[in-house]
Amino acid sequence: MKLTKLSTAATLLIAFGATATSITALANTARGLEIATAVDEQNDGFVDTTSTMQMTLVNRSGKKSERKMRARTLEVPGDGDKSMSIFDQPADVQGTASLTHSHAVKADEQWLYLPALKRVKRISSKNKSGPFMGSEFAFEDISSQEVNKYTYEYLGEDEFDGSKVFKIESKPAYKHSGYTRLINWIDQERMISLKVEYFDRKNAPLKILTFSDHQQYLDKFWRAGTLEMINLQTKKSTLIKFSDYQFKTGLTDKDFNSSALKRLR
Amino acid sequence: MTLKMQLLPLLAMAAISTAASAEWDIRGNVTGQAQYFTENANHTGDHKSNVSLSSEIELYQSLTDSTSITVTPFFRIDQQDEERTHFDFREFLFHQVRENWEWKIGLGKVFWGVAESVNLIDVINQRDSVENGDSSEKLGQAMINVFTSREWGDVEFYILPGFRERSFPGEDGRPRPSLVIDTNDARFESDDKEHHIDFAFRVSKTLGDWDVGLHAFTGTARTPELVFNTNTGKLIPFYYQKNQVGIDAQATFESWLLKAEIIGITADRIENHAELVTGFEYSFYGIAESDIDLGVVAEWLYDDRKNNNVPSTNPFQNDLLIGLRFALNDEQSSDALLGVITDLDGDGEILSLEANRRIGSKVKASLDMRYWVNQPENSQFANEDYLQLELAYFF
Numbered sequence: 013m014k015l016t017k018l019s020t021a022a023t024l025l026i027a028f029g030a031t032a033t034s035i036t037a038l039a040n041t042a043r044g045l046e047i048a049t050a051v052d053e054q055n056d057g058f059v060d061t062t063s064t065m066q067m068t069l070v071n072r073s074g075k076k077s078e079r080k081m082r083a084r085t086l087e088v089p090g091d092g093d094k095s096m097s098i099f100d101q102p103a104d105v106q107g108t109a110s111l112t113h114s115h116a117v118k119a120d121e122q123w124l125y126l127p128a129l130k131r132v133k134r135i136s137s138k139n140k141s142g143p144f145m146g147s148e149f150a151f152e153d154i155s156s157q158e159v160n161k162y163t164y165e166y167l168g169e170d171e172f173d174g175s176k177v178f179k180i181e182s183k184p185a186y187k188h189s190g191y192t193r194l195i196n197w198i199d200q201e202r203m204i205s206l207k208v209e210y211f212d213r214k215n216a217p218l219k220i221l222t223f224s225d226h227q228q229y230l231d232k233f234w235r236a237g238t239l240e241m242i243n244l245q246t247k248k249s250t251l252i253k254f255s256d257y258q259f260k261t262g263l264t265d266k267d268f269n270s271s272a273l274k275r276l277r
Numbered sequence: 278m279t280l281k282m283q284l285l286p287l288l289a290m291a292a293i294s295t296a297a298s299a300e301w302d303i304r305g306n307v308t309g310q311a312q313y314f315t316e317n318a319n320h321t322g323d324h325k326s327n328v329s330l331s332s333e334i335e336l337y338q339s340l341t342d343s344t345s346i347t348v349t350p351f352f353r354i355d356q357q358d359e360e361r362t363h364f365d366f367r368e369f370l371f372h373q374v375r376e377n378w379e380w381k382i383g384l385g386k387v388f389w390g391v392a393e394s395v396n397l398i399d400v401i402n403q404r405d406s407v408e409n410g411d412s413s414e415k416l417g418q419a420m421i422n423v424f425t426s427r428e429w430g431d432v433e434f435y436i437l438p439g440f441r442e443r444s445f446p447g448e449d450g451r452p453r454p455s456l457v458i459d460t461n462d463a464r465f466e467s468d469d470k471e472h473h474i475d476f477a478f479r480v481s482k483t484l485g486d487w488d489v490g491l492h493a494f495t496g497t498a499r500t501p502e503l504v505f506n507t508n509t510g511k512l513i514p515f516y517y518q519k520n521q522v523g524i525d526a527q528a529t530f531e532s533w534l535l536k537a538e539i540i541g542i543t544a545d546r547i548e549n550h551a552e553l554v555t556g557f558e559y560s561f562y563g564i565a566e567s568d569i570d571l572g573v574v575a576e577w578l579y580d581d582r583k584n585n586n587v588p589s590t591n592p593f594q595n596d597l598l599i600g601l602r603f604a605l606n607d608e609q610s611s612d613a614l615l616g617v618i619t620d621l622d623g624d625g626e627i628l629s630l631e632a633n634r635r636i637g638s639k640v641k642a643s644l645d646m647r648y649w650v651n652q653p654e655n656s657q658f659a660n661e662d663y664l665q666l667e668l669a670y671f672f
Contacts, residue, residue: 139562
């Protein structure tokens with residue numbers, strides 16, 4: 013819908029004799045948004061998912077440490093998704109859980125459950141750029157990706173791992189991001205992300221994320237089985253392996269309110 | 278106490294025999310602790326070091342899709358203090374989740390509150406205060422609980438039969454006040470003593486940036502008044518009856534958490550009064566381009582008996598907590614919390630440091646320090662400064 017409007021605007025600009033560069037810029041912005049929207053729509057109607065996540069942190073000297081958690085996501089049409097993470101490893105944080113109600117524009121709501129105290133604590137959702145569980149993934153990397161959270165620019169076509177890709181640049185539209193911009197490599201055929209390059213606040217290359225082992229569920233929804241994030245500046249990396257993906261499990265809003273944290277297992 | 282000591286092993290055996298026949302999800306820890314006191318005590322606990330071992334194991338089993346049982350035994354064996362050597366079921370709880378409501382029966386643990394220093398509204402459980410200086414460790418409370426989550430709020434109702442007396446360090450325990458608290462001589466206002474049935478109720482709701490709650494409690498006060506016994510020279514815990522209502526609120530605005538807990542208490546045996554804890558928590562994320570977060574906590578604690586010149590045993594009548602919390606966000610989840618509680622009426626400060634770091638994947642090391650400084654002449658904690666090191670193995 014937005015694309016159509018922007019195209020009309022572009023046509024109008026041409027009609028009024030705007031400069032060629034501004035038309036190209038406008039067209040690239042429109043094209044970027046169009047691709048981002050197509051990627052997002054590809055995922056419409058998943059309703060809910062559950063999965064298991066095994067995270068391996070590798071430091072500069074190659075020493076590994078493991079994290080294990082379970083993830084639950086509920087699709088909220090017209091708003092950001094609701095998601096819950098339950099930690100199983102390391103053992104000292106076992107049973108700790110976090111709940112996020114994400115929103116496209118306004119601040120996310122976030123709660124943390126501390127099992128030793130049986131305490132549910134509402135926490136600040138401002139911490140976008142901090143590391144998630146000591147890994148190379150920032151909170152903003154693993155949070156619900158909404159189209160409105162970024163502005164887009166189409167950069168052109170390329171090839172990645174034998175697949176034809178669209179390259180689009182996205183700039184966070186939300187506050188407190190650790191990035192100036194991201195470059196997304198999108199598989200043209202399946203409209204899914206294959207690679208993301210992150211640029212830090214000084215616009216220096218920071219991290220590279222690659223997605224692999226994609227599988228399609230319910231003949232529609234693509235999910236990557238493996239994510240690898242390499243930090244170019246610290247040489248540390250984090251590998252995430254997803255397993256046990258399930259869709260439409262019957263989760264409801266009630267499973268994603270703060271009191272639900274207390275009955276998790 | 279003796280009846281409980283006889284019953285508990287039986288219950289444990291029952292739990293274990295059930296455990297043998299079904300799939301239990303088991304998690305827990307075994308923790309070794311060493312304490313060092315920097316000065317000789319000015320009471321009978323004349324030792325400077327202490328070691329102890331504790332363990333808490335949570336056994337969970339889902340019985341059906343909607344029902345589960347959780348059994349959480351805890352014990353500590355202490356070198357010096359026989360009051361600190363103890364066993365408790367933190368939980369022995371049956372839980373059923375229905376379509377629109379849930380209920381629990383058994384021994385359970387409940388947390389109410391938003392503040393970091395003291396949780397005035399946290400009235401359900403008795404504190405296991407031989408465990409540590411703050412009030413985070415609790416004894417399992419017998420309860421029947423009904424919970425329902427409605428459009429207009431979450432509602433909790435509790436029937437609390439069976440009161441638990443607070444644990445206090447014994448003659449040989451440290452840190453402890455110079456005067457011994459004689460738990461064998463506890464007194465009750467109610468003729469039902471520890472069998473008085475208490476009731477509690479809370480309704481809470483998230484309204485955008487605000488989390489608000491309202492609660493009421495009627496029954497035996499968890500925090501006793503301490504009465505000096507002129508015959509024995511010891512303090513006697515006196516458990517009075519009280520009615521309490523209160524509100525709690527937290528506003529979450531970006532890096533700011535603004536908090537308040539306010540309670541009003543009416544009772545026959547102590548003065549009617551109000552207590553307050555209010556303050557903020559502010560977080561600096563990624564300080565100096567690092568991964569380190571710094572949280573600043575400031576909370577003011579107030580008891581209006583202070584203003585009315587009514588004597589009370591509440592140590593926090595007009596006190597300020599300032600805390601700095603560092604989270605390194607590294608692989609070992611290293612963190613440190615530095616706190617100072619200042620008595621604003623000039624009765625000294627309590628300094629504390631808590632630091633934690635994971636070692637490998639299953640062990641956590643914790644260092645605690647607590648210092649009482651600028652204490653008045655008659656201070657009950659004059660020489661009780663200590664360091665404590667813990668190694669906890671998690672499974």
